[in-house]
Amino acid sequence: MIENLNWPATLVFVFFFAVVTVMGFMAARWKSGPLDVLHEWGLGGRRFGAWITWFLLGGDLYTAYTVIAVPALVYAIGAYGFFAVPYTILIYPLLFVAFPRLWAVAHRHEYITAGDFILGRYGDKWLALAVCATGIVATMPYIALQLVGMERVIQALGFQGTGIASHLPLTIAFVILALYTYSSGLRAPAMIAFVKDTMIYIFVIAAVVYIPSQLGGYGAIFDAAGAALDKKVAASGGKIAAGLILKPAQVTPFITLAIGSAMALFLYPHSMTGILAASSGNAIRRNAIALPAYSLVLGLIALMGYMAHAAGIQVANPQDAVPQLFLKMFPSWFAGFTFAAIAIGALVPAAVMSIGAANTFTRNFWKAFVNPNLTPASEAGLAKIVSLIVKVGALLILFVMPTQFAIDLQLLGGVWMIQIFPALIFGLYTRWFTGPALLIGWAVGTILGTWLSWGATAWTPASNFFGWLSFNSYNGLSSVIVNIIIAAILSPVLRGSTSDQTTEADYQDRRVPA
Amino acid sequence: MKYVLLLIPCVLALCTPLYNGIDPRLAGFPLFYWSLLLLVPVSALFILAAYKGEAR
Numbered sequence: 001m002i003e004n005l006n007w008p009a010t011l012v013f014v015f016f017f018a019v020v021t022v023m024g025f026m027a028a029r030w031k032s033g034p035l036d037v038l039h040e041w042g043l044g045g046r047r048f049g050a051w052i053t054w055f056l057l058g059g060d061l062y063t064a065y066t067v068i069a070v071p072a073l074v075y076a077i078g079a080y081g082f083f084a085v086p087y088t089i090l091i092y093p094l095l096f097v098a099f100p101r102l103w104a105v106a107h108r109h110e111y112i113t114a115g116d117f118i119l120g121r122y123g124d125k126w127l128a129l130a131v132c133a134t135g136i137v138a139t140m141p142y143i144a145l146q147l148v149g150m151e152r153v154i155q156a157l158g159f160q161g162t163g164i165a166s167h168l169p170l171t172i173a174f175v176i177l178a179l180y181t182y183s184s185g186l187r188a189p190a191m192i193a194f195v196k197d198t199m200i201y202i203f204v205i206a207a208v209v210y211i212p213s214q215l216g217g218y219g220a221i222f223d224a225a226g227a228a229l230d231k232k233v234a235a236s237g238g239k240i241a242a243g244l245i246l247k248p249a250q251v252t253p254f255i256t257l258a259i260g261s262a263m264a265l266f267l268y269p270h271s272m273t274g275i276l277a278a279s280s281g282n283a284i285r286r287n288a289i290a291l292p293a294y295s296l297v298l299g300l301i302a303l304m305g306y307m308a309h310a311a312g313i314q315v316a317n318p319q320d321a322v323p324q325l326f327l328k329m330f331p332s333w334f335a336g337f338t339f340a341a342i343a344i345g346a347l348v349p350a351a352v353m354s355i356g357a358a359n360t361f362t363r364n365f366w367k368a369f370v371n372p373n374l375t376p377a378s379e380a381g382l383a384k385i386v387s388l389i390v391k392v393g394a395l396l397i398l399f400v401m402p403t404q405f406a407i408d409l410q411l412l413g414g415v416w417m418i419q420i421f422p423a424l425i426f427g428l429y430t431r432w433f434t435g436p437a438l439l440i441g442w443a444v445g446t447i448l449g450t451w452l453s454w455g456a457t458a459w460t461p462a463s464n465f466f467g468w469l470s471f472n473s474y475n476g477l478s479s480v481i482v483n484i485i486i487a488a489i490l491s492p493v494l495r496g497s498t499s500d501q502t503t504e505a506d507y508q509d510r511r512v513p514a
Numbered sequence: 515m516k517y518v519l520l521l522i523p524c525v526l527a528l529c530t531p532l533y534n535g536i537d538p539r540l541a542g543f544p545l546f547y548w549s550l551l552l553l554v555p556v557s558a559l560f561i562l563a564a565y566k567g568e569a570r
Contacts (some may be wrong), residue, residue, distance in 0.1 A: 082547070085527075085554065086550065089550075089553055093520035093557075093560075096565070097520060113521065219542030233529075243542065245535060258527070287564055289562045299547075299550065299551045303547070512542065
């Protein structure tokens with residue numbers, strides 16, 4: 001089990017893990033407030049200024065899975081994996097424009113989740129339930145993939161095992177995470193995010209300076225990667241589309257995947273939690289300016305897929321490319337440091353995701369349908385328990401399902417998540433749409449998106465829309481367009497509830513000019 | 515004006531055929547990579563401009 005362990009790397013890894021564990025438990029007393037109230041436990045009391053929000057959102061959106069999966073995709077197929085860069089360019093103008101409005105209305109009416117806003121705005125608890133269910137279903141496999149990221153680096157440390165024992169370190173790490181999330185709430189990942197992000201910046205800067213100096217510079221790295229990818233295409237008889245630039249058929253999937261992913265990202269419960277925990281609309285605006293720093297880091301991390309080619313790393317599973325690259329290029333202790341950064345990088349989003357899912361389950365399902373008379377204290381108590389259940393569920397997904405299934409589910413999760421875009425984002429601006437019409441649009445979009453993705457052998461993210469298009473388009477984007485059209489046409493017909501808690505003034509946050 | 519400033523980086527990011535090439539290279543980076551990586555800080559500058567314009 002541990003006979004092949006890389007001890008220097010493991011010791012460094014365990015040290016940093018212990019540090020963040022202590023921080024996680026101490027976080028309960030940071031910016032302290034009564035933790036038996038849901039918005040204190042689940043939103044940190046909305047006291048996070050621009051700086052804390054920057055670390056928290058950065059730690060939350062750029063996850064361990066991203067750090068493993070994006071370079072893995074670049075390693076496997078090249079330029080297409082770089083869609084993450086235009087994707088993250090698109091998200092910040094949207095964050096800047098729309099989310100201070102959402103923050104303002106949420107602050108005024110004490111909304112904690114997207115579902116709360118939907119219920120207040122449309123007076124339709126079924127639409128709120130649809131938003132809640134979409135969020136939870138899309139989040140579960142995402143948490144499971146954070147564990148996959150963590151497991152990759154634990155294996156790279158040399159840990160071996162069979163059966164249940166193979167998941168032992170991961171289970172221990174996750175139990176610790178579950179306990180301090182339970183006691184400290186959102187304050188724990190917010191505090192740990194400082195450590196995580198600092199470590200990621202250190203290892204990325206080290207990697208992008210040091211590794212190319214060892215491999216003959218960036219020109220040589222790109223040349224070697226291009227040759228490796230061309231060889232792969234030739235070996236497959238041209239069936240695999242890969243290369244240093246996009247093949248013509250890849251251009252529209254690349255563009256539509258970037259647009260669709262950008263539309264979906266901030267709808268996830270964990271993004272919502274990070275945004276609503278900000279102390280002001282202005283803190284969100286300033287983050288839209290400063291968060292692209294992480295996108296640059298992500299772009300550089302993506303290039304590590306090419307560095308792995310140039311370093312001669314040959315792995316069957318592309319997700320092992322980056323860990324193996326670090327083991328080969330760096331001294332053991334520094335490889336341990338980078339692995340710790342990635343593993344801690346899994347803890348922050350996993351914690352925020354479970355908190356986001358717990359918040360929406362408590363508010364939009366339990367309180368709305370089961371027990372409307374929940375006291376604030378029992379509301380917070382329930383959310384804490386649910387955050388534990390969500391984490392156990394994610395762990396079980398990983399134990400009983402093949403990893404590929406979790407990856408497919410996460411891809412589908414994006415297709416599902418984007419379907420609440422019209423209800424949430426358009427709802428911030430216009431009163432044209434009604435609850436029942438949006439609910440039908442959501443249902444059609446969800447079914448259509450799933451159907452389009454249903455391939456013969458695997459889930460496919462892009463399709464030509466039953467042959468109607470002359471090019472391939474991301475299924476999430478195609479199906480949400482149908483969703484929007486249906487909701488827009490049906491809205492004048494299906495009036496539904498006219499109850500709307502919000503007024504135009506509620507959407508304006510009081511802005512303090514910088 | 516605010517919306518125009520915010521739209522520019524989005525449109526540029528999606529003009530994929532314009533940057534889907536190898537040459538010209540910059541510091542060894544093919545066009546595809548250096549143009550996308552350069553666009554990230556440029557997009558932040560556009561958002562900053564929108565922010566300054568709004569605050570005024």
